Amino acid sequence: MSHGRFDNPVVASLAGFWDRFRKQEFESRLTENDRFDGRTILVTGANSGLGFALTVEIARRGGRVIMGCRRQIPEAGEKAKKISGSDHIEMRQLDLSRIGSIHEFVNGLVNDGVRLDITILNAGVTPPKARKTESGQDEMFLVNYLSNVMLTNLLLTANVIDLSGQLAAFKPRILFISSDSHQGSSYIDYEEFGRYLDYGVSKAIANYSYFKLVLNTYATELSRRVNHDELKAGINVICPGPVNSNIVREAPLFLRIILKSIFSIIFKSPVKACKPVVYLAISPDFEGRTNEYMHMFREKKMDFKVYLPEEGEKLWERSVALWELIDEKARIIDTLGVSENEYPEGIRK
Numbered sequence: 001m002s003h004g005r006f007d008n009p010v011v012a013s014l015a016g017f018w019d020r021f022r023k024q025e026f027e028s029r030l031t032e033n034d035r036f037d038g039r040t041i042l043v044t045g046a047n048s049g050l051g052f053a054l055t056v057e058i059a060r061r062g063g064r065v066i067m068g069c070r071r072q073i074p075e076a077g078e079k080a081k082k083i084s085g086s087d088h089i090e091m092r093q094l095d096l097s098r099i100g101s102i103h104e105f106v107n108g109l110v111n112d113g114v115r116l117d118i119t120i121l122n123a124g125v126t127p128p129k130a131r132k133t134e135s136g137q138d139e140m141f142l143v144n145y146l147s148n149v150m151l152t153n154l155l156l157t158a159n160v161i162d163l164s165g166q167l168a169a170f171k172p173r174i175l176f177i178s179s180d181s182h183q184g185s186s187y188i189d190y191e192e193f194g195r196y197l198d199y200g201v202s203k204a205i206a207n208y209s210y211f212k213l214v215l216n217t218y219a220t221e222l223s224r225r226v227n228h229d230e231l232k233a234g235i236n237v238i239c240p241g242p243v244n245s246n247i248v249r250e251a252p253l254f255l256r257i258i259l260k261s262i263f264s265i266i267f268k269s270p271v272k273a274c275k276p277v278v279y280l281a282i283s284p285d286f287e288g289r290t291n292e293y294m295h296m297f298r299e300k301k302m303d304f305k306v307y308l309p310e311e312g313e314k315l316w317e318r319s320v321a322l323w324e325l326i327d328e329k330a331r332i333i334d335t336l337g338v339s340e341n342e343y344p345e346g347i348r349k
């Protein structure tokens with residue numbers, strides 16, 4: 001049975017608190033010279049918390065931001081424009097719990113000729129109990145994990161993220177927003193992989209950190225596949241540390257009051273928490289680098305299981321098989337064993 005590091009939300013929050021006091025080696029390296037001018041950046045889950053703060057900060061630094069959101073359209077975008085002082089912000093409908101919405105979102109980008117320089121997979125959800133999506137999976141599994149497999153593969157196969165070298169001056173970057181709570185989660189359980197199982201609050205917390213381990217393993221495997229012969233994209237993972245966001249909005253009332261009190265007193269504001277993500281997204285320090293992990297402004301290793309090639313390969317195969325089972329429009333990037341001149345046409349449909 002899969003298991004995350006925590007099954008108690010208060011303990012999980014307090015663990016995040018101690019992380020705040022660890023030395024942040026690279027904090028001073030992010031400067032006002034780190035700008036996004038001429039770059040197009042997708043932020044998923046951009047209407048709230050960390051994603052909203054990222055949108056404002058990236059737009060303020062000259063980037064064109066596409067906010068992929070399921071609600072608060074256009075209010076959140078208008079608010080972000082006002083705070084950042086930039087008009088280069090657009091909102092697009094994206095509900096990561098609905099496969100059809102993911103396709104519509106990507107098709108919209110293709111039709112409008114959008115090319116993404118930086119893709120920040122930020123959206124996340126923590127329902128207090130299992131919830132079934134219309135395609136039959138648990139919502140947290142789909143939103144926090146499998147939708148990111150779908151989205152990255154669709155964006156890559158449609159060349160919205162272009163690996164062909166046309167953006168040679170700047171290799172595309174893909175950032176997965178994760179959590180250091182993934183450390184110590186169990187091995188991926190393929191018996192229950194993608195199966196809908198009922199659970200309550202304690203298992204929800206455990207699943208949250210476990211699905212982050214699954215996500216990090218996927219990010220590592222994606223990096224391995226995309227960059228198997230040369231570096232085509234920087235595919236990296238970051239934990240923003242404890243953020244005073246809306247992530248516990250669905251916790252039972254009593255628990256929410258306790259957690260929100262902890263969050264507002266000792267967690268970082270989204271404005272502050274987004275800075276290391278901005279650094280990883282644009283800093284020249286990460287040019288030519290992939291499969292890196294940052295915990296706030298510290299470079300770190302992920303859980304050792306994330307790096308095991310056999311784990312990555314198995315996860316890839318099982319994820320693809322599940323996606324093909326539930327979605328006849330699945331399109332999977334096939335980079336392994338494809339010779340250079342076939343790429344990027346060497347895509348398997």
Ligand SMILES: NC(=O)c1ccc[n+]([C@@H]2O[C@H](COP(=O)([O-])OP(=O)(O)OC[C@H]3O[C@@H](n4cnc5c(N)ncnc54)[C@H](OP(=O)(O)O)[C@@H]3O)[C@@H](O)[C@H]2O)c1
Nearest residue numbers: 045048049050095096097122123124179242243245246247
């Ligand atoms: N808060 C922390 O302490 C902390 C620590 C480590 C990592 N993180 C990670 O940081 C990321 C951002 O979370 P946050 O703390 O900023 O929480 P948040 O304020 O709740 O933001 C989460 C975002 O994800 C979106 N989202 C949820 N379900 C979605 C769906 N089906 N389709 C599209 N978007 C969806 C939410 O949209 P709605 O407003 O429509 O729900 C919201 O915009 C998450 O990946 C989280 O795991 C957070």
